[in-house]
Ligand SMILES: Nc1ncnc2c1ncn2[C@@H]1O[C@H](COP(=O)(O)OP(=O)(O)OP(=O)(O)O)[C@@H](O)[C@H]1O
């Protein structure tokens with residue numbers, strides 16, 4: 001009896017709702033699949049594929065296709081990859097990762113009327129350009145910098161800080177914002193600002209220089225590969241400052257590579273809600289990709305793809321106008337917490353402070369509530 | 374009979390015939406000189422004999438072995454060594470090392486043994502150093518053994534080239550203008566030295582422009598002009614040979630014209 | 634930290650970094666010396682050494698040898714990494730360079746670039762794109778040397794680098810094959826006429842140079858804690874600059890160049906705005922080449938005609 005009902009239903013669906021037949025949703029990804037940040041880039045691609053597999057079938061669509069693109073953390077390559085996706089007829093793009101790749105890729109994507117959701121780029125200006133179809137999953141740089149300064153002044157009560165960045169859009173933006181918030185705050189003095197080169201391994205000269213200046217805190221605005229090496233060298237050089245860093249270092253690889261050197265390092269990263277959905281996602285992801293740990297950006301990428309899928313299903317549409325309206329007009333539940341976009345495309349989300357304890361990232365302090373976690 | 378025989382040997386460089394149908398024999402234990410004006414093809418003959426390039430046509434035999442297509446590193450192990458018209462020492466190696474490299478084909482130890490310094494290797498090295506010093510003594514270079522070759526005076530560099538060639542224990546020694554750039558006293562000493570080498574049983578195949586040296590020590594002379602053999606015989610016959618005089622005067626006249 | 638301790642620490646930093654550059658630069662310079670070819674795949678050989686090191690070291694750690702046989706473990710790790718890469722070097726020479734030895738330099742150069750890309754991609758596919766952690770067998774402890782902190786791994790690495798360089802010096806100056814190698818580097822034609830087997834000499838060069846690079850790779854892994862398929866690139870650029878600076882083809886030049894490049898990098902970051910560090914390195918390189926085109930200890934090329 002049940003079988004018969006199902007059969008009838010599917011027949012009705014197949015014949016009756018002719019409009020839905022042949023409808024396809026194409027989701028492109030843009031992330032560095034080659035180069036030094038290929039790990040995060042791969043996490044992003046995999047996060048999107050996981051979401052599509054988990055959510056399919058999407059009601060009203062026959063098929064959902066994922067088209068991966070390589071942005072290589074490079075403006076030119078990202079633009080090329082974006083154009084290629086546009087030519088393949090994508091409706092939504094999840095990407096890119098580096099802000100310096102996302103920004104140039106925005107132009108063709110927005111022109112072509114494609115919805116773009118970045119799972120990783122945090123430079124403020126990306127959402128300050130008046131694009132209606134652009135959304136961002138992680139909190140903005142300035143929010144992160146604000147959280148950092150709040151923590152250092154209110155919770156730690158430190159007076160001096162030295163900044164290190166690797167001169168990239170993202171990291172330089174972060175240190176710039178820390179400078180701004182520290183100056184506004186007035187209680188945190190920036191005593192040094194050093195730069196390293198992405199891809200370098202040896203930071204002993206700069207660390208020795210900072211050791212001599214002896215700041216209370218050394219802030220590492222770098223990516224995970226450099227961060228993992230830098231902290232080890234700092235420990236070997238016996239630099240006794242407190243080390244703090246950001247979400248680009250927040251990766252299981254950091255714990256693996258830096259090992260005991262990572263103990264006591266503070267990091268800013270979004271809150272991780274202890275929900276069953278998150279647990280389910282983690283289990284599914286680990287099984288699907290045969291990994292022991294999940295890169296941070298896989299969560300955002302999964303959420304980005306999920307929001308796109310759910311919105312498309314809800315409005316039954318693929319045009320950027322309606323899709324964006326649906327995305328913005330709804331509060332979504334995601335594995336990175338509640339997702340509610342403001343009119344600029346940013347989430348109402350703040351970082352919390354984490355600390356490395358026993359080779360684990362442990363929530364430590366919430367800058368919004370000012371409470372320990 | 375370990376003699377060197379060239380049969381009908383020719384060498385072409387593109388359109389230029391540097392050596393044409395050369396027939397000659399270098400008899401064992403003698404001093405044979407190959408002379409001729411600039412560009413006559415003398416060095417080309419040496420280069421073919423030592424495997425720098427093969428002859429275009431003809432046969433080169435030494436001690437019954439055909440040399441035509443052999444690699445120069447193989448030819449040296451057949452007992453043929455040479456010096457170079459333009460000094461080709463290893464400038465940044467010492468006098469001692471230059472000679473030791475010359476001995477390379479007569480020594481053995483491989484890379485692993487060399488690194489591990491086995492007793493064999495150590496013994497061999499001692500023997501090499503001893504033999505090298507003897508050789509340097511013979512050439513009067515013993516007290517300069519530790520100097521860089523490039524720092525030696527010109528005459529000594531010429532001697533070192535001969536010493537290095539001798540280090541491979543050759544039976545046939547090819548000397549390409551060994552007296553070039555030497556002063557008369559040095560040339561005199563060089564003559565004695567070549568005779569002394571001959572007396573040890575070595576065959577000498579000499580290319581030289583210094584006629585005093587050539588006529589003084591050669592037992593036999595072959596004259597080339599434009600790649601062709603124009604005369605062959607004892608020094609006193611060559612000195613009187615019309616063709617030879619003409620060839621030399623002709624080229625002399627050309628050289629003067631050029632200089633003018 | 635007082636000024637003298639600061640200077641001492643920066644000198645240690647420079648010496649360490651410089652030794653690594655020097656070891657890698659030796660591979661470039663030896664190969665160039667002998668066949669006038671920039672072996673662009675050298676950076677990948679260095680990376681391959683680092684990977685063999687981490688594979689062997691992780692394995693030995695798992696069976697507990699790091700605790701029980703520490704010295705032997707290191708010996709095996711370096712030994713296997715160097716041996717493997719030496720074989721790889723010989724294979725590379727055989728497949729990619731030997732057939733082109735009499736072709737134009739440009740074809741050999743392209744072949745070298747091709748091999749570099751090939752090896753790099755091979756490692757990406759086999760070892761993955763992300764950092765691979767090196768077991769930190771030396772820990773984080775340091776020795777306080779007049780206020781400068783020298784980690785145990787640094788002491789070991791600097792000593793080993795020194796031993797390898799002295800060993801190389803010994804090899805090229807005191808052994809028969811070493812002398813043959815120098816002779817071949819100075820004038821291949823003449824060396825061949827003196828009975829030196831050029832093929833064998835080139836093969837040995839392609840064993841030693843890459844093996845030294847492999848040792849540097851393991852050292853980088855041990856000290857910096859991670860390896861990745863593309864790590865060779867930055868080290869390659871610096872070491873290449875070092876080889877050019879010292880005079881490509883010159884063995885002491887490569888060591889000197891390595892130490893100078895390490896010194897400049899550290900000195901600049903130590904005293905001046907660190908943002909311009911890399912610019913300085915290459916400015917110095919260009920300046921030296923302008924004043925002395927053959928590099929600090931380089932020689933002009935031999936005349937190969939006879
Ligand atoms: N490798 C070569 N390629 C082209 N031409 C060559 C080559 N070697 C020699 N020649 C030419 O062959 C001719 C003979 O040269 P060769 O060097 O044998 O003369 P030579 O008798 O040794 O003269 P000299 O007394 O000046 O040394 C010359 O015209 C020379 O330019």
Ligand SMILES: [Mg+2]
Nearest residue numbers: 415416417458
């Ligand atoms: Mg000549």
